[in-house]
Amino acid sequence: DTGVSQDPRHKITKRGQNVTFRCDPISEHNRLYWYRQTLGQGPEFLTYFQNEAQLEKSRLLSDRFSAERPKGSFSTLEIQRTEQGDSAMYLCASSFERMNTEAFFGQGTRLTVV
């Protein structure tokens, strides 16, 4: 499978715990995006990488959130001290560098904070 892969698909955690999600982009794509999607809403941008550089972060990305993309390959998104409001689908996408190319999305990680 050469698409975008996300792990885990589902995560249930207790409030206050830390969680980490992984995204493996399509191998030749140098851009990687993280989005958050809550029920009934469209995806909301969190952050984006070009290669290993994190070039943009949304105001939605509080200091409890951190994302990395070491070596410009896979990426991780960590949420510290989870809150019930963090419950959502976290989507990863990747694309080529050109602005006119579409982004390809993974199947997402559904986080439930109890």
Added chain:
Amino acid sequence: AQSVAQPEDQVNVAEGNPLTVKCTYSVSGNPYLFWYVQYPNRGLQFLLKYITGDNLVKGSYGFEAEFNKSQTSFHLKKPSALVSDSALYFCAVRAALISSGSARQLTFGSGTQLTVLP
């Protein structure tokens, strides 16, 4: 800032009838426009895009979309709907050129749930 509006939360259409899902956008300069479809508990699948050229864009599964610059719209259409087209549809925009008022990422609308009735 860039934004997308999908004015209809829900669209119902009978199988075999034409369908339209509406989208309007706001962006600095020329837009790149995209449609994605999402099935339950799945990620988004790319349907089609407008970059430049012909205002009528054809995409996957018989879908097409018409770009109208004066109305800042990019409505999704299909001549004959199938029950299997039932899903959540998202329109997205990105500025063609990066400037102080634009962003590199895609900005999505809130989605339109399409239900095709047998």
